[in-house]
Amino acid sequence: MLYEVSNIQYFLNICNYGAPQIDGIPGPETTRCIRTAQGACGLEQDGIWGPLTEACAAGQISAVQRQLTEAGFQTEEDGIAGPQTWENVKAFQRMRKLDADGIIGSLTSAALFGGSSSEAAALRWFGPDEFKCACGCGLDCVLELKQKTDRVRDRLGLPLIVSSGARCSAENAACGGVPDSLHLTGEAADVYTPGMTAELVDRIAQIAREEGLGTIRYYDERFVHLQTWLRDTIA
Numbered sequence: 001m002l003y004e005v006s007n008i009q010y011f012l013n014i015c016n017y018g019a020p021q022i023d024g025i026p027g028p029e030t031t032r033c034i035r036t037a038q039g040a041c042g043l044e045q046d047g048i049w050g051p052l053t054e055a056c057a058a059g060q061i062s063a064v065q066r067q068l069t070e071a072g073f074q075t076e077e078d079g080i081a082g083p084q085t086w087e088n089v090k091a092f093q094r095m096r097k098l099d100a101d102g103i104i105g106s107l108t109s110a111a112l113f114g115g116s117s118s119e120a121a122a123l124r125w126f127g128p129d130e131f132k133c134a135c136g137c138g139l140d141c142v143l144e145l146k147q148k149t150d151r152v153r154d155r156l157g158l159p160l161i162v163s164s165g166a167r168c169s170a171e172n173a174a175c176g177g178v179p180d181s182l183h184l185t186g187e188a189a190d191v192y193t194p195g196m197t198a199e200l201v202d203r204i205a206q207i208a209r210e211e212g213l214g215t216i217r218y219y220d221e222r223f224v225h226l227q228t229w230l231r232d233t234i235a
């Protein structure tokens with residue numbers, strides 16, 4: 001048995017079997033959540049963490065760890081739930097603009113294990129809402145921009161986060177965009193990778209140019225503006 005009490009509590013939280021406090025101390029709440037997990041595994045719900053329960057948990061956690069690594073968040077696939085897996089689930093949720101609670105509910109599960117919409121399937125690295133206007137109006141970027149940005153992400157080999165995609169006029173004014181911004185027509189998106197450096201600004205811009213996108217490099221703010229109109233400048 002490799003799971004200590006805290007690992008069990010991480011597992012129960014991550015895999016959505018209730019949210020016992022992660023304190024390494026056994027108690028009635030942890031036992032209750034173990035029973036829920038055992039039910040989902042088709043095991044006897046005695047609330048006792050035995051080899052069968054642990055095997056079922058390890059299988060689920062391994063699958064989560066594999067998908068996190070696939071999504072760009074390197075996670076050791078040891079089948080043991082712990083702080084690294086928990087933090088990477090939250091980082092994945094932030095990237096997909098989901099509630100970053102570290103719990104794999106239905107939305108996170110769909111995002112992590114495969115989207116449902118056909119366009120989401122066409123884009124390997126981005127969910128259906130990641131390029132949409134931040135105000136919630138539903139304005140989206142054009143497919144050409146999304147597909148090319150998806151290829152940039154693929155070649156970059158690092159998480160690529162859309163900080164600003166399409167912008168309606170209200171949103172564009174609110175975030176200080178220029179009046180003729182290509183964000184207004186969904187033909188531009190600003191992207192960055194966590195731990196962005198000047199070298200990464202250059203690398204992302206270089207790949208984007210090769211994929212047929214125009215770029216504006218923001219070295220100070222550490223992001224790259226990508227657009228469908230071919231033009232390369234420095235902010």
Ligand SMILES: [Zn+2]
Binds near residue numbers: 134139
């Ligand atoms: Zn809007």
Ligand SMILES: [Zn+2]
Binds near residue numbers: 183188189190225226
């Ligand atoms: Zn921009």
